[in-house]
Amino acid sequence: MSDQIVVTDDGGIRIIRMNRPEKKNALTQPMYAAMTLALREAANSDAIHCIMVAGSPGAFCAGSDISDFQKRAEGGLKAVTIDFLHALVRNPKPLVAAAGGIAVGIGTTMLLHCDYVVAASSARFSAPFTKLGLIPEAASSLLGPLRMGHARAFELLVMGHPLSAEEGKAAGLVNAVVDAAALDDAALQAAREIAALPAGAVALARRLMRGDLDDIAKRVDMEAAYFKERLQSEEARAAFAAFLARKK
Numbered sequence: 001m002s003d004q005i006v007v008t009d010d011g012g013i014r015i016i017r018m019n020r021p022e023k024k025n026a027l028t029q030p031m032y033a034a035m036t037l038a039l040r041e042a043a044n045s046d047a048i049h050c051i052m053v054a055g056s057p058g059a060f061c062a063g064s065d066i067s068d069f070q071k072r073a074e075g076g077l078k079a080v081t082i083d084f085l086h087a088l089v090r091n092p093k094p095l096v097a098a099a100g101g102i103a104v105g106i107g108t109t110m111l112l113h114c115d116y117v118v119a120a121s122s123a124r125f126s127a128p129f130t131k132l133g134l135i136p137e138a139a140s141s142l143l144g145p146l147r148m149g150h151a152r153a154f155e156l157l158v159m160g161h162p163l164s165a166e167e168g169k170a171a172g173l174v175n176a177v178v179d180a181a182a183l184d185d186a187a188l189q190a191a192r193e194i195a196a197l198p199a200g201a202v203a204l205a206r207r208l209m210r211g212d213l214d215d216i217a218k219r220v221d222m223e224a225a226y227f228k229e230r231l232q233s234e235e236a237r238a239a240f241a242a243f244l245a246r247k248k
């Protein structure tokens with residue numbers, strides 16, 4: 001397993017921590033694969049009652065690694081990202097997120113699959129897909145409008161306007177806003193509260209609330225097909241090259 005994803009089990013809670021702080025936890029293909037494995041193992045373990053996803057101080061996740069995107073546009077890499085998204089959709093365990101600092105792209109859209117999101121007051125959520133010549137992924141084109149209404153989802157997912165932690169809370173993306181120093185403890189406390197409830201009842205209630213998982217999975221695949229086309233577009237190539245060249 002990649003050391004850039006650290007997985008620990010604490011009582012009935014599996015903590016999946018993104019740990020590539022020098023790149024603001026931008027997700028590489030091995031990181032996606034490690035997260036997928038951690039989710040699937042948890043799904044098959046009766047001992048795990050809740051999963052918590054966390055990042056590093058100041059960075060939850062800066063989205064997919066743009067140099068990976070660039071390689072994929074050139075036809076190189078396997079779509080382990082899509083596998084991760086399917087693992088998220090089918091994950092049967094309650095999912096808590098501790099989101100501090102930067103959350104970009106999938107760093108924001110994965111929160112739409114979470115049941116309880118604690119944000120640091122300094123958190124900033126953004127999804128600049130169209131600015132990169134791309135389209136929203138992770139079924140966010142379906143779940144975003146459902147969660148926050150079309151108008152707010154359009155602003156976030158199409159116009160690329162960021163949300164502060166408090167705006168995320170008002171939009172229904174975030175449950176609680178805390179000081180950055182208290183983030184992990186607050187998320188862990190929520191995970192412990194959920195893990196202490198009768199697991200069968202929680203699983204069934206959650207399952208009923210999440211709607212048709214086949215529809216969500218289909219949307220992941222539909223977006224992925226368009227995303228693949230967009231990766232090869234001139235708009236996307238120019239945006240990736242501009243990002244990667246910006247400090248040279």
Ligand code: COA
Nearest residue numbers: 022023024026062063064065066067102104105106129247
């Ligand atoms: N892919 C690859 N590298 C990334 C990255 C990404 N998604 N996000 C950040 N990094 C790298 C930076 O290139 C930089 O690397 P370097 O130190 O080798 O130059 C390092 O992480 C730190 O990022 P930096 O830009 O210096 O930090 P910042 O605090 O000024 O800005 C962000 C942070 C997240 C706002 C900025 O890095 C950014 O916009 N990243 C791209 C986010 C994105 O568009 N993701 C894809 C969405 S679909």
